[in-house]
Amino acid sequence: MKRTTLILMALVVIFFALSWIFKAMAFKGVEEHYILQGFLVTLAAFLTLSIMSFLYKDNPFYKFAEHLFVGISAAFWMSMGFWSTIVGNLFPRLSEGMSNFFKVHYIPGDYNFFFYVPVILGILLLMRLSRNYGWISRWSLAFIVGTTAGLNFIRYLRSDFINQVSSTFVPLLVDWQGIGHFFSSLNLSASGQFIMMLANWVIFLGVMCGIIYFFFSKEHTGLFGRASRVGIWILMITFGASFGYTVMGRISLLVGRITFLFRDWLGLNI
Amino acid sequence: MRYIFVIFSLVFLTFSAGLAQVDTLGADSTLLNIAPPAPISNLTVYDKANDHGHALILEWKPSPDDAAGKNTVMMYEIYRSESPDGPFENIGSVPSGNSRYDNIGILEKEARDYIPDNTDLYYRVDAVTINPEIRTSSEIFGPVRSYSNWFHRGRVPVLFAVLIFGGLMMYFVSVARKGAELYVRPLAGIAAVDDAIGRATEMGRPILYILGLGTADMISTIASFTILSRVAKQVAEYQTQLIVPCYDPIVMTVAQEVVKSSYLDAGHPDAYNDDMVFYITTNQFAYVAAVNGIMMRELPATNVYMGKFYAESLILAETGAVAGSIQIAGTDEVGQLPFFIVACDYTLIGEELYAASAYLGREPLMLGSLKAQDYAKAAVIILSILGIIAANFGWTAFTNIFKVLD
Amino acid sequence: MKRQIPIFLVFVFGVFMVFQYFSPHEASEWIYKFLMDWIYIIGIFAMALGIWSLIHVSYDKIKHKRHDWGYSVVTLAALFTMMFFGITGFNENGEWGFYFMTQEGLTNPMFRNFFNHILVPIETTMFSLLAFFIASAAYRAFRARNVLATMLLVSALIVMLRFNPYFGDTFGFYMNKTAAWLLNVPNMAAKRAILIGIGLGMVGTALKVILGIERGYMGKG
């Protein structure tokens, strides 16, 4: 490491050490464990800034925060999984003794022995670690994949396919009372006839052209090609609009973070 | 769950109505001498159709004193018994103005609201005034039984769709198996995959393959596995480096298997080691943080994102752009497509992701299924046009075909 | 044996799940519930594989003193510390010991502190980086290179113009309405087209999986 880097790192460390002291003093009398609280708030601020420093370039602070984050999150996820699924779901079905030990409510049932199956399948999955019997783990995999494939097959056929198709059935002539009425009452209000009809036409044609864009086994030429072109236009307009719309939410996130830094850490009265 | 909530809130409602009554009694003594309301009429109880049993539906004609008339009915209380002589048990209530009650039992035998199947039951509905003492009971309806059904009649449209789609699939797969030539239009994103691997080889930099945040059973992840197997095979042939960081442990297991056998197929089993495919953590942003780090440190020539992605899509793609990698993405998560389109060089939109596996392999069986999907799409277009015509002329019979009951 | 049994299992369970949808009978519901529970439980066993891989990769880095191996020490230390806090704690008598989860979740104070002051701040900060990246992506990509890029650009601008405080009443109002229309009408059309495509693709892939045509997930393309 270069000397300037070392000096810089030392300065940062000193800065946050000072922050810890100041924060702890500010918490004195307010919090019981004021030294710990001061440390934790400083730590949160340090980690926030470390992550943000990645925007400038990859650096040791980011690397530290990143590796810390990975370790903590993996352990968090594992202990939550252990307590909620194994202790919360499995033990109450399998063994009264285990349930008593972990102080969870034992659920007696006639079919509880069925819960040995996933335990066996889970152990088969762990066979993956063995060099020679690794292939056995495919059995439990096959169970998971098969079950969810069947589930997805139906679910998507029903919700994404049948529902979406049937909701395309919209009247193209909304509230039609003859062409004379159409022109005489033409206006641009959102609930007016023209806008409603326009919306339905755009939705219908948009869906059709969009589907045509997704044809794989037909050449996109001629009329077909033109329709598929319109389809990709509609997709692009939509993507642009969604992008623009998302900006607001993302800025809110940053506002939240910066407010944390200013108010909770620096203690500015804003 | 919803029913528990409804029942719970109804209990709460009854309770608060009771409380209210205590207070109003003092304020308004006329409440004590309300005339009893007229009873409800035409009570019918029937088995809930297309269900797992343990559920009955009550319908009745409201009391003439509900809203009109004396306007004294506050709510209806529902009573049930296993014998016509009682004892009747209060099982729930609805506010006045209602003429239907769904008596949905809970499946566990121990539950308080367990309704036995294939057993005679008797029902009674009371019209209750603001003073719960003053009420009028209806005649007892019964016996009635609830049944469990083997077939859900409301789901026939889905069955038809399954049969039609399955048939199309079988047909085209068998056609393809016989060796018929099937045309598929070129997809830019797919062609880019081959170039990208070549580029990585020239530059001597690795290829980063991200399977997304999906679990191993998601269809998009399964499609991604197939693409990964092609990529890994080519990578093995070119002797380029491959990095596959994983979000889900099962996905990691499968990905290891996939990459391993691809290396075997390519004839370089010794070049594979388990650390090419590794697990990071099952936390969205911790995973992103680590992958960002990998991108900036290993500077991969190509980043391939295939599978399920959420808010992290843009963080990954922008960091990849900063690192100067060629980026190819594909996802079926509609909300994230805009970000991949904006930040990546090539993006497979929705269905193209599933098609990609067929494209890369060029196996007749896979191409046959693409053809089946296209025919289904053509059917959608025809059906939609028919549906639009039907909607314009008010032919509800046609649109009703598509009504799926739950 | 190594391939046939898994493919058979996939077929059996896949077909059962399809049938299950059409049969609301109690028995079919019960089996369905069991299967769903099983998947969760198996998933927990897979956790061990994941943690094993994480430890293995980190340990390997440290052992061979690879580049940046010091950070792997951080990962492992964080992992074991958090796990320790996750399974131990004070019981109701105030004794330190093996810890049991309560109604309120894991109440070990250090576990909570780590969660609130390490996990949450980093997580939300990573998320908030999107505010920066959305700007740089917009700058880089929203250029009127061709028709498609122009459309992307124009519709994004229209939607973002909602936030201009300097528009007059009428113009601003119509801008708002146009943005709402864009977000409602073409958006719905495009989403529906994509969803129908995705639905078909999913159904097709799921069917291929059940029938054993698509076997990529078993390491065989």
Place this chain on the structure above:
Amino acid sequence: MMNAFTPPLALALVDIGRIISLTLIAAGLLWLFIRAIKLKEVERRVIFLFIFISVAAPILFPTVFKEKATPVVKAVFDKIESLPPGSKVLLSYDFDPAMAPEVQPMADAFSRHCLVKGHKIIYMCLFATGQGQFTRTMENVIRPEFPEKIDGVDYVNIGYKAGNEGVLNVIISDFKKMFPTDVNAVPYDSIEVFKGIRSCKDLDLIISIGGGRPGIKEWVLFVGDPGDVPIATGVAAVVAPQLYPYYPKQLLGLLGGVKGAAEYESELVAHYSRFKDSPTPALLMMGPQTLAHIVIMAFIIIGNVLFIQGRRKEGKR
């Protein structure tokens, strides 16, 4: 929060900081624009810096942009403004804590406006968690700012009743049947606010705040349309586009997201000097939003200038 007790020096510093930061952003963008004409790309980190300043500066130096109420928002404001004092307004808190950041400011602003105009407010909610949100209005608005207003005389909280649209179905014809008492168990008939009110049809205005289900759609379908009662709403930004078709026929007006709330707050501040020092959370939230949006749009324009200049140069060659 800035208020009347902030020392003048701090206020001056805030003004100076605001001016400096805004000038900095404007000058920087101009400089980048000129560089773009000369075909110099903007570095990524510069964009990041601009985004950071444009979000951080308005937080540090509260910056309020001129928020002119759009007609959809103005319609609601004008309605409350034009009703004679003593009119009966119903505010329904149909939201939970998750939606609160966006819609709580609206609920507070409506309450302020109605109370200052001397309207009588009936608070209720279709979400069980709405009660907790009302408590916030009570603690942040009514108690500190309107200590003279009396519960039961100027406003009343009748609380939550389960039953979603079932509740609405009843109160369209009879309030008392569904709400025999208020939350403090005061009987209906002895509540001053309810004098002359039998059903929803006797109300002068109904405002549903939320956007989930049950929410504004149910209010329109079950009360607004059949009872012919004016209905207005304040909803989360995601929901707003779906509600535009209801305006102006079935909906008097609507506030969409933080922006709608900010517009309302600015109208309120402009009309009533007593609210000058009241918290305006939505307006403050709008500062970073507006500035960041403008900066991003400016960068899109700069990018396109670069692109056009580049192509022109290629053409000359």
